[in-house]
Amino acid sequence: MSRQFHTAIRRHLLRRPWADPQTPRPVLINSWEACYFTFDEQRLLQLARAAKQADIDLFVLDDGWFQGRNDDSTSLGDWVADPTRLPEGLQGLCKKINDIGLDFCLWVEPEAISPDSDLYRTHPDWTLQIPHRETVAIRRQYTLDFSRLEVVDGIWAQLQAVLDSCPIRYLKWDMNRSLANVYSAALPAARQGEVYHRYVLGVYELQRRLTEAYPDLLLENCAGGGARFDCGMLYFSPQIWCSDNTDARARMSIQYGTGLFY
Template identity: 50%
Template sequence: MSSNQYRPVLVLCDHTATESTGRAWGMNFVYSGGFEAQVTGEQFDQTRFQMGLSDDRFSYPLEPGEELVAPEVIMTYSDAGIERVSQNFHRCIRTRVCRGMWRDMPRPVLINSWEAFYFDFTGESLVKLAEKASKLGIEMLVMDDGWFSTRRDDLRALGDWTVNEGKLGGTLAELVERVNALGVKFGLWVEPEMVSEDSELYREHPDWVLAVPGKGPVLGRDQLVLDLSRPEVRENLFAQLCAVLDQANIEYVKWDYNRSIVDTYSRASNDQGKVLYDYMLGLYDLLERLVARYPKILFEGCSAGGGRFDAGMLYYMPQIWTSDNTDAINRLTIQYGTSFGFPASAMGAHVSACPNEINGRDVPISTRGIAAMQGGAFGYELDLLELPERACEHIREQVRRYHEIESIVREGLFFRLSSPKQDPVCAWEYVTEDGARAVVSAVRLEVEGYGVANYVVPRGLTPGARYRELDSGVVYPADALMDMGFPLPVTLEANAAVMYRFERVDG
């Protein structure tokens, strides 16, 4: 994976550069594995900026006539601050890296079954979840882990991609038809790159995993990594996945990858320095075959959350799950950092239950919704059947509001108005390329007694124009908004959020 901690994106800027002033250079690696990024100064006071394949455990001897094609690096420059580097990356990735039917389409608002049921679900419970989703305006149900073979926990069955019809109470086609009859689309979770020791695939082909001869393989999350550098492994996975996807009207696939490669050894390779790179080429080959065969399926990447959030994966999947940490306040920092290199249209962001299962924090559902709407792939990770009616009303309103702003989030220019790590308010903004509409959102992180007013200062509006805030009807001069901004309500509590929608008043 390209890393949870250090994504293959780097921005180099003047010491005095800000979001909107100063020089900045950016590099964004179009690759999903190990990488190296360097910035070095030398004796003539020049700076060298490099990005490419990591040489750690990498060697690739070439025979006569063979070639090695190195991954590309997207490079950009700005003389108007860091935000323009980000906006250039966003536009390039959204229109030149992402492809396919879903690149320019609104993504369906979805409910994922994982945090609702974990492994403990049936076909009937999924249909009930879909019924509730339909009533709330949610457009897709995703059946997460636990639907295949003998899978009932993390210990078994990865690699055996056959539908557990006993658990579902019928065929996959019958379940999908019932969900579709409610006006709800249907999606699946898969983790094809991994295999459990307790699986038919591993019992039949123990040599298909990455493992060092003479040593016991290293387990991670009770699973091993299949050797995707081998054509026969990829062919097996392709056949299994197609057999599932051909059964029913599957419109979404979440492709997960939940452990790192430790045993870098392939029994099929004569040079172990090639293994990691050939693995990645094998993965890309498998994904290319699948997206070509199923052009109408929306594929979403995931790697223990955002561990493989990179431009390489975005060539095959137009959106990636940004993090398994769904706490709305933590997500502000996670999504803030992701925005430096990647467009909002690529960021999967969902509303989850509270108190949050990771850190126990309780955040208002209105804030959870506004934070999740920072991403262009919006949805829910909770049990809708357990929610009180007041929370359901919030969800209906969130879905309605999301559809109102979706095109601006997906295609607009993104502005980081303040930092969640340094400022008492985290604010961000989307503006259409023509400046006609804007959305400004803010979360108040700190509250001090008798403190000064918190102002949010938009950018990217049309100078000299006027803008109407659609909920209040108040008309503001654009120049005043971009100079002084506007104050947040003094009654806004800690971890509370607000959203403002502006429309240019022409004439």
């Protein structure tokens, strides 16, 4: 039964060329556990040169690249490169990574917003929140209301500017918290039962725009924190990071259970 599911997904859901099981997936190095939030351009280039010696294909700049993001309490929703860490912007770093011989890649968390962010100060109503109740912060972040097209449009405009600024080969879409306060200011109380479904359609819509506007982009969904992906996402994102738990014994169980269907 698992093989039938796998075959059906490859034949009818995955986009080319990733539907072909013989297509090699690029090998990547991610800056997160090497640097966390403590990095500058020189440290990233040092890591990239070591990655090239190891015959790695992609260099992924993880969390901390956008303005004001010195820890996990701030700046989600403000998808603009931080000039203090990247004085030549993403364009300058991308060119240097490419000159080393690796493709440049980026981490984003498009559905999340920090209470301490320009986006939240401008649009506090864009979050999922129940009226007259305190909004639940998990991992010091809220969730944007992707059931609303204007919210999807706002994040899309930021991501489009980033992806147009330099050749980005791969994008890791992270979701580091589960959904809570699933209530939209755009709908009356009697229609709140629609919000969760509309929210997922909003996620699909943004991923559709990404993959159609940038057909060569490899999009990876990450369920490491939010434990949240589904079969539909595989159409846009042909690979999923199942968990941030990389303990070998735990990972065997995680991969086994996930692989029964996916």
